[in-house]
Amino acid sequence: MKDLTDIPTAKVVMDKPDTRNRLDHMAQGVIHKGLPRPDGPLKVAGVATYAHEDQPEGMLTGVLVRAPVSSGKMTGLNAEEIRAMDGVRGVFHGKTFLRNPAQGTANEAPIQPDGEIFYIGQPMALVVADSFEQARHAAKTVKLQIERSDAVTDLSKAEAEEQEDQYSAQGDLDGAMKDAAFTVDQTYRTPGHTSNAMEPHAAIAQWDGKKLTVRASCQMLKYNVNELADSLDLEPSQVHLLTPFTGGGFGAKLGISHEAVAAGHAAMELGAPVAVVLSRQQVAEATMRRSETVQQIRLAADAEGRLTGIGHTATVSNLPDEPFAEPVTQATPFIYRGENREVGMKVKRINSMAAGSVRAPGEAVGLTALEIAMDELARASGVDPVELRKINVPEVDPSDGRDFSSNTLVEALDDGARAFGWADRETGRTDGDWLIGYGMASATRVNMIGESHARITLEDGKVLVETDMTDVGTGTYAILTQIAAEMLGVDPAHVTVDLGNSDHPKAAGSGGSWGASSSGSSVFVACENLRSRIAEEMGVEETDLTLQDGIARAANTQRELASFGTLAVEGVIDAGKTGEDVRQATFGSFFAEVGVNRVSGEVRVRRMHGSFAAGRILNEMTARSQCLGGMTFGIGMALTEELMFDPRDGHLVNNDMAEYHVPVNLDVPQLTVNFLEERDPWANPMQAKGIGELGICGAGASIVNAIYDACGVRVRDLPATMDKLLSGLPDL
């Protein structure tokens, strides 16, 4: 057993830019390359153990019982009758149950309403039985006794509360609108979205009398441990979370959710392992949705199309007392110039499942609306849409005068236009019954870092990387393998990355596009630390060391890495002043060609291109896949994805993947992605920025703008379904 209590730890706080650019000067040559996922074979062979797949002996199954009304108080249930049913081991309800999952990075229990009901579908009780079938049958037999109360289920009747702390303004926007040569003043609407991860939320909990071990599908173990412990009234040291694989999260697994807490509670009460898996419908109705948004956007421009003012006010909704409000205006303060500015947020309180982070919360829908408005300004001013954006890229952050760590929007627009053939597009083209149109949009997403720790052990020339970071399908196993292999000069095949275990050093987790830069940097720092140990033993300077193919070389000396015995070190990265001193963001552009059917109003995306810059690209294969996924979600946002609620009682009508349509293969045409070479020394020592969510931020706007180009119908209420196009189509 190696002693891990006192290993050398190196910590880097990003208080100043790291201009050394070390990764470009390492010898192994594996960084940036499209290394296939080391976990890929396990996944395609079906042997990667997701949350519900590593089942202990004697495991019982729990099924959640949910509220049939949108407001009230549960006063009891027919527990006697249920307990007498075949195979039933227990019926649980009461104060441990969550109202909704924790928000991302909450670090404490979400609201536990002890029987109070806030929305239809809220988990109220758990029935545990020997088999799933017995549990499900018993759960269906449960009769909740409920005292109903009034609910707000019609959003149009809910009051909007101003969020004063989220209001900011510079100059005089009203004046700018009055004096402008061209203006846009429109309201845009986006509907609720659901994450729809392939793996539903699932947990298996085991209690040994002192410690609770939970296999669950999570994004951020460091926070999830504390949220789970707080929910169950345990010490964090009594909770052990395991998430070796997460079958997608998209925000819905940022915080601890119903199934883990309910399974934990039942396992402690029954003294047996308990599994709880949410059905597809339960995921849709009881985890997280993206709030619908109503966004008023005002643009004022001079005769050349230069912006003099931007206003962006958004209204979103959430449950009462839920702290999260989708940061819809997040990109508006910095993406375009204009001296006169105003951003604001309002929140409505509604009896509907919690609103939280879903796929790039903020920019995904906020930038999409802004980029439709920019297209309207291009039409009004007669300036080419690409040119209009380029002339409005600011020198510094126009809302506070800070420098950008880097701003590659102009290059991304030029690169995308070139790759797509924007200048050569033929307007007014038709193809049979299809009216062809072209549209484009800018992309941007804020860049962040979160405190992360990693441990590296060199043993017999092989490298072990341990951190509680997760891989939510994004490629974490691959990039951490590459960083360690590059820094330590070993073949990636000699690196083992062990993730998703809360006993490991704590990482920021997967979310907000910060996973790679945070956990990757902790591995980088640990590797520098290990290089120093090696240099010390060889009596040379660390910077004079070349590590390649398992050999450490310096001027007149060399040694095999295998000869160093066992060396263990830790690395820590944390956010510092560079997060405040400069504006950090990633940038890109989207270009789309669509066909609108002149008879039916059906829209097909025919091709789509994205060009992106996010500092160093760590693995161009997994990064590309992230962008392809983001653009695919952009197609969904533009054309099909929409949560539909019945305003009479607030219930979700389209609660499965048949009725809530995520784009499938036939909806997705040839997508192409370019990366721009970039290094951002302000971001972290790797000079890499987060790319996870960039591909969705603005993507839908390129399609909506292409629809306008094709048929002259301006859609301001997403998605652009046929009914919204039909009446505006040109006569046959």
Ligand code: MOS
């Ligand atoms: Mo992401 S929606 O921050 O998991």
